[in-house]
Amino acid sequence: MQLTSPDFPRNAAHALHDAALQRALGNLKAGFPGKRAAAVARLPEFEALRDLGRDLKNHIIEHLDYYLEQFEASVQRQGGQVHWARDAEEARAIILGICQRAGAKTVTKGKSMVSEEIGLNEHLAAHGIEPIETDLGEYIIQLRGEHPSHIIAPAIHVNLDQVSDAFHQHHQQYGKHERQTEPRALMNEAREILRDKFLRADVGITGANFCIAETGQTVIVTNEGNGDLTQLLPRVHIAITSIEKVVPTLEDAATFIRLLARSATGQEISVYTTFSAGGRRAEDLDGPEEFHVVLLDNGRSQMVGGEQQDMLRCIRCSACMNHCPVYGAIGGHAYGWVYPGPMGSVLTPQLVGIEHAAHLPNASTFCGRCESVCPVRIPLPRLLRNWRAREFERHLTPQGYRFGLRAWAWLTRRPALYCGLTRLGARLLRWLGGRSRRIRSLPLAGGWSAWRDMPAPQGRTFQALWAERQRAAGMEGKR
Amino acid sequence: MSGSRELILGNIRKGLRRGALSGDALADCAERLAAPRPNLIPARAAALDHAGQLALFVQMASEAAALVHRVEAAAEVPALVAGIVDAAALPRQLVCAPAAAIAGLDWQGAGLQAQARAARQGDRVSVTPAFAGIAETGTLMLLSGAHSPTSLNFLPDLHIVVLSATRVLASYEEAFALWRRESAGEVPRTINLITGPSRSADIEQKLQMGAHGPIQLHIVLLGA
């Protein structure tokens, strides 16, 4: 996938003026946060489960080498194979190799963000193997030639009429000439066409939300059942996932299952949670003959023990982006790579290099909503701040901005001067506000005031007001 | 590539400032895997008696849009299924799991044509056994095997699951523990946790039932 994170300011400006996108984002804001809040309110233990989720993930990361080795041994015991991939290139080569040995012409795919991370579809297609996305949202964007804009609702940016257009255009080849406009009819059409693809595919590729060290199972969580048909019907099943997804036992997986769907869609649990181990048993009547797990590192092992280690706890629920005012304003594509929103702004600089993604950690007001909803309590604002510090150290911050920060630091270390200047500033702003008490245009911030007025301050600084209140309180005390 | 395996494990150990796990830490982790313990289990179902858990199971499964039916005895199942098939205006044909408890029922007596096998394209109705039911969320746990091929759970439009009321448990953890006791460590190819029929909200966030899997999920609660 082409990286456009360096163009973030332009992407974001574009997104803000995209009426269709803005309409679609309205659906997101109206949906996920309310559903999550309702689900959380129904489970009194939810906050305790979040603590547990955090502690459990920390335990796993501190023993990641051990649990990965145990997972590998368990998969082998069940007759499956584990492949370790240090980077995207190696993961692509491993998967292509398995597909080629299987003589694959078409591959069906369950939804997997790791597959997006390694650019698998483009690679398979370039080698004459047709990848077919089967998650309805992924299928829609594959037809439109796009990438996901959200980690669990990949087509959240697409409106009904656009789905209708895409299906009308691409389903002619299957004899579907009538244009469908109802969600129900569109889904039925996709169901029918994809059913045939499931049955014909040579290899099925899914992701994995969890890898269980105890049993050697990979776990997928879906609502549609597409992941199940993907891994059930073809002769070969490949699960592509990343090293931090390992959990010790089924019981540990249960804890994360309780956190995941509630944080994501506000469901009690997703419709299908499926545990897969090895290929079909000798007496089985169905199931794949081969089972492969590809464990991707791609920079994650280097996060262990470092200042961004907490990010490895992420269970990819999407709550942080569903609650993010920045994501809600510009959508996922503007972030310019695979993972959008707050979690993406932490992860992308790690995976592609801060020099290519320096804008992302700055696209935040640090309002803290992401951290307040994260099921494993990842301190996302702190991790974003870490990137800002690295950026500053490495002189990636623009000159004007650096100068501003320096000047600010200089000023704040001189309290008398700071007080004097802010007192003057507050008075000046009050005067600028005039009778309406609103400032129509701000010098040096025209972009901001082009869209809104700034309410004028009442003329006194916070420090002055504070001191006055303290004095008043002191007198109260003496009385 | 084995080089990558060593590189990845080496990076992790370098980050953790230690070599391969050893001593007490190793023993603790090994113990965690050898004797799995439940973490926090919500009181919602665990605090109820069995009748309460059954009622909660029915409530939660219904909330997830599963259709729950209750019968006293297994012999009543075929007639109930015939009613479900008729109500859906489908031909009186079904595929069923080869498990004796399902395949051995008198389907013909209820006017149904039943074949015990894996599912194929075009099958409309399937009947399978559940290993357990989980009251906390109204979830079914199904195990794959020659007795119950997984394709029956996903290919047909209408999936009917027979669940014995005695096997409705409070939590996922209880179901896992039961499975460990009864399986003697044999892991099936697939364990399915199923909560309601297939669905998608990928078109404009509007929820539609029957995305790729069954459009209807019926649960027949036996001996309730």
Ligand code: SF4
């Ligand atoms: S960072 Fe937290 S909230 Fe965001 S996707 Fe990951 S687990 Fe969910």
